[in-house]
Amino acid sequence: MKVGLFIPCYVDQFYPKVAIATLELLESLGCDVHYPLNQTCCGQPMANSGFARLTSACDANFMHNFQGFDYVVSPSGSCVLHIKEHLHSEKDAKTANILRGGIYELTEFLTDVLKVKNLPARFPHRVGYHMSCHGQRGLGLSSASEIVGKPFSKPLQLLNLVNDLELVTLKRNDECCGFGGTFCVSEEAVSVKMGKDRVADHLAQKVEYIVGGDMSCLMHIEGILKRQKSTVKILHIAEILNSK
Amino acid sequence: MNATVAQQFKLSHSDAAEEFNIDEPRVNWHDEALWFVREKRDKAVKQIPEWELLRGVASDIKDNVLTSLDVYLTDFEANAQRNGIKVHWAADADEHNRIVLDIIQKHGVQKMVKSKSMLTEECHLNPFLEKNGIEVVDTDLGERIVQFRDEPPSHIVLPAIHIKKREVGDLFHEVLGTDAGADDPQYLTEAARQHLREKFLLADLALTGVNFAIAETGGFVVCTNEGNADMGAHLAKVHIASMGLEKVIPKAAHLAVFLRLLARSATGQPATTYASHFHKPQKGQEMHVIIVDNGRSTQLGRKEFRNSLKCIRCAACLNTCPVYRRSGGHAYHNAVSGPIGIILAPNLDMKKNVDLPFASTLCGACTNVCPVKIDIHNQIWQWRQVVTQEAPVDFTKKQGTHLMNTVLSNPKIYRLAGKIGRKTMRFAPFLVNNGLNPWYKQREMPEPPKESFREWYVKNKKAP
Numbered sequence: 243m244k245v246g247l248f249i250p251c252y253v254d255q256f257y258p259k260v261a262i263a264t265l266e267l268l269e270s271l272g273c274d275v276h277y278p279l280n281q282t283c284c285g286q287p288m289a290n291s292g293f294a295r296l297t298s299a300c301d302a303n304f305m306h307n308f309q310g311f312d313y314v315v316s317p318s319g320s321c322v323l324h325i326k327e328h329l330h331s332e333k334d335a336k337t338a339n340i341l342r343g344g345i346y347e348l349t350e351f352l353t354d355v356l357k358v359k360n361l362p363a364r365f366p367h368r369v370g371y372h373m374s375c376h377g378q379r380g381l382g383l384s385s386a387s388e389i390v391g392k393p394f395s396k397p398l399q400l401l402n403l404v405n406d407l408e409l410v411t412l413k414r415n416d417e418c419c420g421f422g423g424t425f426c427v428s429e430e431a432v433s434v435k436m437g438k439d440r441v442a443d444h445l446a447q448k449v450e451y452i453v454g455g456d457m458s459c460l461m462h463i464e465g466i467l468k469r470q471k472s473t474v475k476i477l478h479i480a481e482i483l484n485s486k
Numbered sequence: 487m488n489a490t491v492a493q494q495f496k497l498s499h500s501d502a503a504e505e506f507n508i509d510e511p512r513v514n515w516h517d518e519a520l521w522f523v524r525e526k527r528d529k530a531v532k533q534i535p536e537w538e539l540l541r542g543v544a545s546d547i548k549d550n551v552l553t554s555l556d557v558y559l560t561d562f563e564a565n566a567q568r569n570g571i572k573v574h575w576a577a578d579a580d581e582h583n584r585i586v587l588d589i590i591q592k593h594g595v596q597k598m599v600k601s602k603s604m605l606t607e608e609c610h611l612n613p614f615l616e617k618n619g620i621e622v623v624d625t626d627l628g629e630r631i632v633q634f635r636d637e638p639p640s641h642i643v644l645p646a647i648h649i650k651k652r653e654v655g656d657l658f659h660e661v662l663g664t665d666a667g668a669d670d671p672q673y674l675t676e677a678a679r680q681h682l683r684e685k686f687l688l689a690d691l692a693l694t695g696v697n698f699a700i701a702e703t704g705g706f707v708v709c710t711n712e713g714n715a716d717m718g719a720h721l722a723k724v725h726i727a728s729m730g731l732e733k734v735i736p737k738a739a740h741l742a743v744f745l746r747l748l749a750r751s752a753t754g755q756p757a758t759t760y761a762s763h764f765h766k767p768q769k770g771q772e773m774h775v776i777i778v779d780n781g782r783s784t785q786l787g788r789k790e791f792r793n794s795l796k797c798i799r800c801a802a803c804l805n806t807c808p809v810y811r812r813s814g815g816h817a818y819h820n821a822v823s824g825p826i827g828i829i830l831a832p833n834l835d836m837k838k839n840v841d842l843p844f845a846s847t848l849c850g851a852c853t854n855v856c857p858v859k860i861d862i863h864n865q866i867w868q869w870r871q872v873v874t875q876e877a878p879v880d881f882t883k884k885q886g887t888h889l890m891n892t893v894l895s896n897p898k899i900y901r902l903a904g905k906i907g908r909k910t911m912r913f914a915p916f917l918v919n920n921g922l923n924p925w926y927k928q929r930e931m932p933e934p935p936k937e938s939f940r941e942w943y944v945k946n947k948k949a950p
Contacts, residue, residue: 431503
C-alpha cells in the first residue's frame with residue numbers, strides 16, 4: 243500500500259516530532275510511506291481569510307506532489323477537511339477529484355482503512371482528549387454532542403487500545419478551543435478566553451497530557467498552558483499511538 | 487441607547503468582544519447561562535428518536551417554500567383577505583414603518599403594545615414611532631427590560647440574557663418603584679406583570695410578530711411563553727402582525743413539524759406555553775398583516791445564501807456558539823446576532839457588517855443544532871469570500887494574505903521563510919515575543935525546533 247504522507251506546514255516547521263511519529267506509526271503498520279519533498283501548505287489559511295480565489299498555486303503544488311499514491315494520509319483533521327472540501331483544478335479536475343476522495347486523516351485511516359484492532363503502544367498517564375472541530379464535525383471522526391444518534395469516536399477507539407492509558411471525561415467534551423486559524427489573532431480576546439476555558443476543563447480533571455489530532459489547536463492550548471506555567475503537556479495522538 | 491451600547495455599536499465585533507472580556511467572571515456567567523440552555527435543548531431533542539429526520543423534513547418543506555415563495559405568499563394574501571384580514575406589502579424597513587404609522591394615525595392611536603418581533607427590531611420601528619409621538623410598550627418581559635435600559639436585545643429569544651437579576655432589581659427600583667436592593671425573580675416579575683397589565687388595558691393597538699403564516703388558511707401563528715401576544719391582540723381594537731416574507735408555510739399540517747422543532751431548539755421546552763392561531767379579526771376589531779421584504783428577495787437570489795431564509799429564529803445557533811457566548815449579542819451590532827446574524831447581516835449592509843463573517847472559528851456547532859438544517863458555518867465561510875471582494879477590506883490584510891500565499895505556495899520560498907522564522911525565534915525571540923504580536927499577548931509562542939521535518943527526513947530517510 244503506497245501512502246503519500248502530507249505534513250501540514252506548521253507541523254513541518256514547529257512539530258517535526260509529530261510528523262516523525264506519524265511516519266513511524268504508518269511504517270510499523272506495514273505501509274509503504276513516501277514524503278514528497280516539495281509539499282507546502284493546503285491553502286486553508288488564505289481560503290479561511292476570504293481569499294480562496296488565491297489558492298490555485300497551493301492546489302497545483304499539492305496535486306503535483308500527491309498524485310499517484312493509493313492514499314494520502316495526514317495527521318491533521320483541519321487540513322484534510324480543507325483538501326476534501328476545496329481542492330480544485332480547472333486544468334485537471336479528474337486528479338483533483340481523486341485526491342479529494344483519497345485523502346485521509348490519520349485516525350480514520352487507521353480505523354477505517356487499516357482496520358487497526360490492536361497496538362503495542364503503552365502510555366501510563368492521565369490523558370484528556372481535545373476533539374478538534376474540523377475533524378469531528380467536518381470529517382465525522384466522532385459523533386457531536388448536538389446530534390441525536392449513536393455515540394462513536396475513531397480517535398478514542400484507538401486510544402482505548404493503548405495500554406495503561408487513563409482517559410478522563412470532560413465537562414464539555416466537544417467545545418471549540420478557539421484557535422480558528424487567523425481568528426486566533428483577529429479575535430484575540432475571545433480566542434484566548436475559549437482556550438482558557440478548554441484548558442480549565444482538562445485541568446479540573448487533573449490530566450497530565452492534553453492530546454488531540456490537530457497541532458494547530460494544541461499549539462494554541464500549549465501557548466495558554468505555558469503562560470499559566472502549567473506542567474501539563476500537549477501531545478499529538480500519533481505520538482501516543484507510536485509510544486512504546 | 488445608553489453610552490456603552492452606543493459605543494459598542496460603533497465598534498467592530500472583535501473590539502466589542504475585547505471590551506466584553508474585560509470582566510472575566512461576567513463572561514463566565516454569560517457563557518454558563520447560555521450553555522445551560524444549550525444542554526436543556528440537548529436533553530429535549532434526545533427524547534425524540536426521529537429528531538434528525540424531523541430536521542430534514544423541516545428543511546425540505548422550507549426548500550419547497552423558497553422555490554415557490556411567490557405562489558405561497560399570494561395564496562396566503564388571498565386567503566387572509568377572504569378571512570377579513572387587511573394585507574400590506576412592504577419592500578423595505580421604511581415602508582413597513584410608514585404602513586404601521588398610517589394605521590396608527592388612521593385610528594388616532596396614542597398608545598400601543600408590542601410583543602416580541604425581531605423584524606420590528608430589524609426595521610428600527612420603536613425609535614421611528616417614538617419620533618412620531620407614539621408610546622410603544624414592549625410587553626415581553628425581557629424586551630421590556632432592555633427597552634427600559636434603552637438598548638437593543640442581545641439575543642433573539644432571550645433579549646435580556648446579558649443582564650443579571652440584581653441589575654434588573656436596580657432598574658425596576660428606578661422605573662417601577664420596587665424595593666431597593668430587591669432581586670427576587672418572582673417579586674420582580676410580579677411588579678412587571680402589574681405594570682404591563684395597565685399598559686395592556688390602555689392600549690388601542692397591539693403589534694405582534696408572526697412565527698408561521700399558513701398559505702392554505704390565511705391564518706398565522708404567534709408563539710410566546712408569556713401570553714403577551716394574546717393579551718395585547720385580544721384587548722386592542724387594532725391588531726397588526728408584521729412578518730418577514732419567508733415566514734409562510736404551505737399547510738397547517740406543517741405546523742406539526744415546526745412547532746415540535748421550535749421550542750425544543752430554542753429553550754428545550756416541548757412546546758412554547760402559547761402557540762396562538764389567528765385567523766380573522768374579532769367583531770369590531772381590525773386585523774392587519776404586513777409582509778416585509780427588506781432584503782430577503784435579494785438574499786433569495788444569492789445561491790449560496792438563500793437557505794438562510796429557512797431560519798425560524800429559534801436561537802439554538804446562538805446558544806451553542808462558543809464565540810457568541812463569550813462576546814455577547816451586542817458585539818454583533820445587528821438586530822439578529824450570533825451565527826445566523828453573521829449570515830443575514832452582510833446582505834442588509836455589507837460595508838457595516840464586513841467584520842461579522844470573521845467572528846467565527848467555523849467549528850460547525852451552529853449547523854448541527856439548526857432545526858431547519860441551514861449550513862450556517864459554510865455560509866459564514868462563503869461570506870468571507872464575498873466580503874473580501876465586494877466590501878472594502880483592510881489594505882494590510884489584503885497584502886498580508888497575498889504575501890502569505892506567495893510563501894505558502896512556493897516550496898523554495900516556504901522552506902527559506904521557515905528556516906529564517908525558526909532561527910529568528912530561537913536567537914532573537916524578542917522580535918516575536920512582544921506587544922505587537924497578538925498571539926503573544928496571552929499565549930507563549932511554540933518552541934521552534936532546530937530542524938524541520940523535511941530537514942530530518944532528508945537526513946534520515948530519503949532513499950539514496
